[in-house]
Amino acid sequence: MKLLGIETASDACSAALMLGGETLQRFEIAPRRHADLILPMVDQLLAEAGISASTLDAIAFGRGPGAFTGVRLAAGVTQGIAYGLDLPVVPVSSLATLAQGVDADQVWAGFDARLGEVYWGAYRRSSAGLMEAVIDEVVCAPEAISDGGLTEATGIGHAWLTYEQPLRQKLGSRITRILPDQLPRAADLLRLAEALVAGGELVTAAEAQPIYLRTPSWR
């Protein structure tokens, strides 16, 4: 199976290509430059693999939650490519992707959502090695997060940088370690996408829509 993956929900811009067992990735921390970088990254991956885009089986994208503009970019790029090449689409949670990238079995993953809130999820690794959500992802104040019933877990994502204090207060000694600088990567997104494809969780190009979690402020 040949899968293309795109993840631009955070300060990191990345694209990855899965060819059977092998995954190629481009990853750059490049705030506000995602729109310039993403298609050239995809081009480079295809060139490196020596394949044409028309041989892809599906395209996966980080559907959020995350920065609105970044998530929308991933959705827009996915729509264009999927529509142009008649590819099915696999939406993947950007928080689950973040969690997938850490060497731990239980994870509290959070992005700083600004305005005093976090995008939050709790994940447990399955026997197949894939992160599964144990609660619905939410946007809420750090004081209001749920531990998802995890007895202990690794804290990951920049929510842990901005809101370390309130999160520590809430979760205390059950935090095994904190990795606040970790960002979601397209290669990890593809690990999750592969299973979703197998499970038939595919949508059409027009259905490649962001999950924002938050309704916009008026201005």
Next chain:
Amino acid sequence: MPYLIESSILAGHIPTLKGDGFYRQTPANAKNYLMKVIGIETSCDETGIALYDSVSGAMFQRLHSQIKLHAPFGGVVPELASRNHIQRTLPLLDELLSEAGGGKGQIDGIAYTAGPGLIGALLAGAAIARSLAWALNRPAIGIHHMEGHLLAPLLAAGDKPEFPFIALLASGGHTQLIQADRHGCYQMLGQTVDDAAGEAFDKIAKMLGLGYPGGPEVSRLAETGQPGRFKFPRPMVNRKGLDFSFSGLKTFVRNTIASQTEKAQTLDRQTIADICLEFETAVVDSLTIKCRRALRQCNTPRLVIAGGVSANRRLRQKLTEMALQEGGAAYFPPPDLCTDNGAMIAYAGYLRLASGARQGNEISARARWPLTELRPPRQPETEHL
């Protein structure tokens, strides 16, 4: 229904648009020959998609307006606009292609609005447009929204303007007088120092409790207005130069409304109509005087009017008369192509792509982008498909 434009374009040839800087006739086998170009407009609160067929002159288009979506907020909410564009663009494009027949394989190039406008809204269209072009292995080009408006009169039936010409761009966000020397060569002669003309219509409509957009409403009510009852100032006409100002007029109207409501609790229909008429006439007079001045100053007989306000009937009539008096002619877009639409973007994109302009794979958009920064497209012989 396809929107068919009367066209002097010969099948098998790149159209020759008359005037300096336009393309000479090129044989059909030229490498840069483009037949069908998609236009995607998402700069503000309308999703406009079009397919322009340069051989037949047919223009298919779809438009989704977000007016209802933003109405409760009293203005366009940028994030809501962006969210709506990313939902609407692809389904509209799909509908359009089914109507035109032939599917996406027929697309030879894609044009999208790259600015100026709301950055999130622009990026939504840009991401879809450029990625689709990438997937289809076709060229994509980012178009200046106001160049789209400016070239829309070339889509009108009948006489089309030749370069050089003077252009009055009057819309919701702009009121500018431009000297268009050739395609892509624009000089700023004057612009509004405060509100745009369309914005003034919208604000007056709001004061009078009319709907949004205000232009069509004010203009409709003005038809039953009686001349002479009110006298509003003609802004800036005694001032030298070619700049505009509408905020003084706006204040004057506000004061008039206030003194009228003092007399009678609510404004009766006739009073509203009379105010609309005098306001519209004041705006039209002011625009006409400046346009006349511009034609004389630049010694150019042709006046092109574009942007939402160019739909205004009184303005069309006045400017047509004025241009005739000056020994020239006035040119307007077809009525349905005055406000934002995908057709003008498809056409402006077609002109640039057909003359060889090409861009990289960066998904680019600019919230601010002066029209005068544009350059003519590359000439055919320097670039190939």
